[in-house]
Amino acid sequence: IDDLGGKPCSFLVTLGAEDFVISEFVRSKSDGGDPDVDELFTVKGAYGENVSLPNGVIIVNKTLYFDPEMSLEKEIKVTKSTKESVATAYRTRVKSAVPSKMSSIINLSLNDVVPQRAEDILNTLLDVYNDDAVYDKQIVAEATAKFISERLQVIGEELHNIDGDIKSFKDKNNIVDITTETKRRTEGVMRYEQEIAATSNQIAMSKFISNYLGDSSKDYNLIPATTFDGSENIARQIADYNELVLRRLKLGNNSSNNPIVLQLNSNINSTKNAILASLSSHIKALEIKLANLENEERKISTRVGAVPKQEQEFLTIARQQKIKEELYLYLLTKSEENAISLAITERPARIVDYAFGGPIPVSPNKMLVMLAMLILGVGAPLGII
Numbered sequence: 475i476d477d478l479g480g481k482p483c484s485f486l487v488t489l490g491a492e493d494f495v496i497s498e499f500v501r502s503k504s505d506g507g508d509p510d511v512d513e514l515f516t517v518k519g520a521y522g523e524n525v526s527l528p529n530g531v532i533i534v535n536k537t538l539y540f541d542p543e544m545s546l547e548k549e550i551k552v553t554k555s556t557k558e559s560v561a562t563a564y565r566t567r568v569k570s571a572v573p574s575k576m577s578s579i580i581n582l583s584l585n586d587v588v589p590q591r592a593e594d595i596l597n598t599l600l601d602v603y604n605d606d607a608v609y610d611k612q613i614v615a616e617a618t619a620k621f622i623s624e625r626l627q628v629i630g631e632e633l634h635n636i637d638g639d640i641k642s643f644k645d646k647n648n649i650v651d652i653t654t655e656t657k658r659r660t661e662g663v664m665r666y667e668q669e670i671a672a673t674s675n676q677i678a679m680s681k682f683i684s685n686y687l688g689d690s691s692k693d694y695n696l697i698p699a700t701t702f703d704g705s706e707n708i709a710r711q712i713a714d715y716n717e718l719v720l721r722r723l724k725l726g727n728n729s730s731n732n733p734i735v736l737q738l739n740s741n742i743n744s745t746k747n748a749i750l751a752s753l754s755s756h757i758k759a760l761e762i763k764l765a766n767l768e769n770e771e772r773k774i775s776t777r778v779g780a781v782p783k784q785e786q787e788f789l790t791i792a793r794q795q796k797i798k799e800e801l802y803l804y805l806l807t808k809s810e811e812n813a814i815s816l817a818i819t820e821r822p823a824r825i826v827d828y829a830f831g832g833p834i835p836v837s838p839n840k841m842l843v844m845l846a847m848l849i850l851g852v853g854a855p856l857g858i859i
Contacts, residue, residue, distance in 0.1 A: 481529060484553040491542040493520045494534055499527065564595060582829070589831025596829035610720050615815045618698035622809045625682060629805060633798040639791050666771035671797045673764045677757055678801060683712075684753045687746055694719055694742065697749075708752045715745045 482502040488495040499515040519525035525532050555563075564584070571581045582599070586592035686692060696719050697712045722738045 482553075482555050482559065483527075483529065484551065485527070487534065487550045487552055489546065489548045489550065491546060493518055496525065496527070496532070501529065568596070568599070584829075585837070593829040593831055600825055611815070613720065613723075614696050614716055615812055617696040618812045619809070621686065621698035622805050622812060626802065626805050626809065629798055629802045633795070633802055636791065636795045636798055640795060666767055666774065667793060667796070670764060670767045670771065670793075671800050673760055673767060674797050675801050675804060677760045677764065680753050680757045680760065684750060684757070687750055687753075694722060694739075696720070705752070705756055708749065708756060711745060711749045711752060715742065715749060718742045718745060 484498075484500045484502070485496050486498040488497065495516065495518050497516045515528065517525055517527070519534065521534055521536050523533065525534070567584055567586075569583045571583070573579060573581065582596055584592040584596055586595075683697065686697065696716050718738060718741050722735065722742060725732065725735050725738070
């Protein structure tokens with residue numbers, strides 16, 4: 475069938491040796507009304523040639539199994555249905571079952587008059603399910619990659635400016651190597667500097683996520699999930715938020731009055747507010763921790779001894795450089811992890827056995843039908859007598 479207007483219809487094909495006849499054309503009503511039967515419509519055509527029907531064109535070809543002697547005057551009923559009706563019919567016929575309560579395997583089955591067609595439908599259904607799950611993961615990974623790329627650009631520029639400040643400071647004060655001179659005096663504060671850098675990194679990342687959520691232009695956008703590991707609770711809230719946004723995106727932009735969409739929007743907003751509140755508390759706790767670390771670091775620095783003014787200025791700049799470097803390296807690591815996640819197309823569902831049709835029909839049961847007919851054939855006459 476080349477094109478029948480996308481509307482359901484049916485007709486009868488009577489086969490001949492060199493040509494065929496199409497009759498009893500019925501145009502079904504899409505609204506469920508009485509079908510439009512064209513009893514006067516009859517057309518004769520040759521195999522392999524275009525034949526015009528009331529709402530399209532049809533071509534009838536012979537197969538390798540066509541036998542003129544056995545196929546003469548054979549009638550074939552052809553029915554064309556809409557994609558929606560066929561999908562609805564098969565959706566109700568696909569059955570699923572779990573072998574046991576403790577099993578992680580699902581058995582899918584489909585009864586059809588053509589075993590190969592049932593196999594193809596089930597196998598394609600599994601392929602589409604796996605592809606859709608992989609696509610969801612890729613959407614999150616792509617959003618994360620974009621976010622990391624933007625932050626790398628910003629941090630890279632800041633790091634470049636700090637490198638320029640260090641060069642200017644050394645040129646201005648005629649300093650060649652201050653590391654050797656200050657190493658002996660700063661060993662006691664190295665541990666606090668590392669903790670200060672790590673805490674500052676967590677604060678910066680928390681503020682990045684908070685600003686990202688506060689940007690109205692990014693409403694209903696996925697949150698880069700792999701960039702935050704400072705709090706398991708916040709990471710779990712971000713995962714829940716991304717799951718809600720993915721469900722919202724699948725419903726499209728033309729269903730704003732849908733109750734499901736309205737409920738999803740409400741859930742997304744409430745989850746977003748919960749994340750912002752958690753981030754605010756997390757940032758305040760980190761800032762308190764950072765203030766305590768800096769206070770302890772200053773105390774130890776005082777006990778180490780009087781540090782020349784130039785060295786103090788250099789350490790201040792070097793500390794900023796170290797913080798930016800660690801943050802930049804952290805983002806680079808996350809970028810590589812996200813790139814690997816984007817490249818991996820692991821499917822969530824593993825197929826134990828592909829769909830296969832048995833050699834014996836599931837129904838009708840011939841022996842049961844024959845037994846019922848035998849009982850009916852014997853019992854009906856006896857009952858009448």
